[in-house]
Amino acid sequence: MPDPDDRDSLAGLPLDQLVACHECDLLLRKPELKTDEKAQCPRCGYELYAHRHNVVERSLALVLAALLLYVPANFLPIMQLHLLGQNSDDTVWSGVIGLYNSGMGGVAVVVFLCSMAIPLLKLLCQLVVLLTIRLNRGRSYGLLLYRFYHHMRDWGMLEVYLMGVLVAIVKLVDMAELSLGLGLLCFVSLLLIQVWLEVVMSPHQIWVALSGEDVHAGD
Ligand SMILES: [Zn+2]
Structure with a gap:
């Protein structure tokens, strides 16, 4: 799950390292996911994305x-x-x-x-x-x-x-x-x-x- 506390450090990050929540528009640093992990929005709980195996x-x-x-x-x-x-x-x-x-x-x-x-x-x-x-x-x-x-x-x-x-x-x-x-x-x-x-x-x-x-x- 992404850490909501490091939002201040988002400025200056390249765009491809950022992800916006589809539901509540919260901007987050894109977390690195391993297989079968999923990232959820810390504010609304929406699944940002998942890394599933053999998709x-x-x-x-x-x-x-x-x-x-x-x-x-x-x-x-x-x-x-x-x-x-x-x-x-x-x-x-x-x-x-x-x-x-x-x-x-x-x-x-x-x-x-x-x-x-x-x-x-x-x-x-x-x-x-x-x-x-x-x-x-x-x-x-x-x-x-x-x-x-x-x-x-x-x-x-x-x-x-x-x-x-x-x-x-x-x-x-x-x-x-x-x-x-x-x-x-x-x-x-x-x-x-x-x-x-x-x-x-x-x-x-x-x-x-x-x-x-x-x-x-x-x-
Ligand atoms: Zn959200």
Whole structure:
């Protein structure tokens, strides 16, 4: 943890030795971290950054797992509905098509972007960024894509979609015979892997690796 008492000595230090807390803007001297250590802000407790081991390899494994789950999560039935003798299998994709066909084109586009297109683009960006670091090639493109990824982050809203599904299940369960599909399991797994990925893929280490200051981000 950085020492808050040496803030007076910050003047004159080169900028690359300083770090500002993302949450409360406290300026600190950048602490040297060993593997699996993390630095916290002494004022608000926010994790400034962490030095995790095998960041690139572990993140790559998680990105690939998420990409594998992406197709079944979106195209396998989230739930099966049996109502008045009719059965329907509902997938994320059929939901988008259903919205579009019932005249809600705008909503269909938003759902498509936030629950299908942007999550996929985010994963592909992460994959390419990690590959440029792993293969030590085209890091300038990696840098560009990682910036793009940070702009897209707020627009992938799988968790909002999941909340919508849960609300629909609770509402429909009294009206119709409902069974949960394999798609829902894949969808929840995809969401959990993405949360795990956010934790493992330490942005600080990725930025440092992409800017070429440290080629040992995979240590
Ligand atoms: Zn802080």
